[in-house]
Amino acid sequence: MFLKELKNSAILNAKNLIGWRTNRKIIVFSVDDYGNVRIHSKHAREKLNRAGLLAHNRFDQFDTLETRQDLETLFEVLTSIRDKHGRHAVFTPYAVPCNINFENLAETGYQEYRYETLPETYEKLSVLAPSAYNGTWKLWKEGIGKGIMLPQFHGREHLNLKVFNEKLRSRDQDIMTCLQNRSFASIGSNVYETISPMAAFDFWSFKENEKFHQIIEDGLDNFENTFGYRAKNFTPPVYNAHPILYETLSKGGIDFVDVALISNEHQGRGKYKRRFNYTGKKNKLGLTYLVRNVVFEPTEDRGVDWVNYTMKQIEAAFRWNRPAIISSHRVNFCGHIDEKNRQKGITALTLLLKNIVDRWPDVEFMAASELGNLISGRKNRNS
Structure with a gap:
């Protein structure tokens, strides 16, 4: 037991050794997957189960587009706490502005992928499931206006178009069953070992990155039209995106990239290059990296x-004069399928x-973009 505790302590401290430092006690919540439709409902989950598409993980089991009650409950908690400046706790939801139409x-006739914007998705769901979704998009905008939800760019959609369209053309049973139940989860039988069906920017051949530039440009425009401001931060679905895409992100207004401490960059056809990152590191384009050094996954x-x-x-982060960038996911706060999951x-x-x-009365809550601005010396804004 002692050796295990010693090892855990060493890991907690080691990941804070290098990076931007400050004496301020800064807390950032970076929460992935907002805006994404994964499981439509409890009924849809049950139909997928009966069809043999069982849940591989908690995301397949509980992760739904955030409902009105999900947001109401979350907002109540965030506004129950204030920092040294009197500011409420704030989430940075890394969000997608588009979903499957x-x-x-x-x-x-299920020929090729088509998307719709997040407000369109909410408009449809307000009719299909009014008890869960009526008024949810209005609540989303209220959260942004109050500064407790300041979303950033997670890609245009949370799925891999290569896998999606190939499965569509072959009438793959998994995807057809999902689409008929307004869901995209529990997808199996993937022929590409380097591509997750949920990872928008995964690829097999390096040349496939060429198609991602237009998707990013379109995604950033849709993000601005959806959330009301230009995104400044980016982290990709499943944390995978090759740096060759960074120039397009930079031109599109992105200043800060959320990356793993140690990233395995796919170079094509199963070959990888390992890179070490740290908060405050800048690349040749001037993009500043933010590395999450705290994990919070309560479900x-x-x-x-x-x-x-x-x-x-x-x-451990504060001991080394580092901001605490807390990594989490929307699924921890979803209760549409099981209220007990959200409650937990x-x-x-x-x-x-x-x-x-x-523990830290002098703590300061910040959005990820605000931390990025502080590190890079840019003037802070609400987005």
Whole structure:
């Protein structure tokens, strides 16, 4: 037990050794997957199960487009806490502005991927499932206006178009079953070992990156039209995107890239190059890297006391004069399929925030873009 604790302590400290430093106690919540339609509903999940598309993980089991109650519950928690400046806790939702247009696909005979914007998705769901989604998009905009939800760019959509369209053309049973249930989850039988069906910028041949530039440009425009401002931060779905895309991101207004501490960059056909990153590192384009150094996944059952473990990670970050950039996912706060899942995540978040302000009364809550601006010397804005 002692050796295990010693090893864990060494890891917590080691990932904070290099990077931008500050004496300020800064907390950033970077939360992935907002805006994405994965499972339509509990009924859809049950139909996928009966068809043999079982949940591979908690995302396949519980991850739905955020409902009105999901956001109401989350907002209540975020606004229950204030930092040294009197500011509420804030989420940076890494969000996609587009989703599968299920109706259009059906009407055109399932020939090729078509997308719709997030407001269009909410408009449809307000009719299909009014008890869950009526008024949700309005609530989203209220959260942005109050500064408790300041979304950033997670790609145009949370799926790989190469895999999607190839499966569509072959009438793959997995994808057809998903589309008929307004979902995209539990996708198996993938012939590309380097591509996740959920990863928008995964590829097999390096040349496939050429198509991603237009998707990024279009995605950034859709993000601005959807959320009301130009995105400044980017992290890709499943954390995978080759740096060759960074020039297009930079030209599109991105200043900060959320990357892994150690990234395995795919060079094509299963060959990888390992790179070490740290918060504050700049590339030749002037993009500043942000590296998450704290993990908070309270609905992931690993026998972990997530509140205690996250507090230890924050403590390690502050010990080394580093901001605490907390990595999390929307699934922790989803209750559309199972309210107990949301309750578990929200209860943990409530306790974590209380413990943070009690332990560090001089704490400051920031959005990821605000931290990026502070590091790079840019003037802070709300987005």
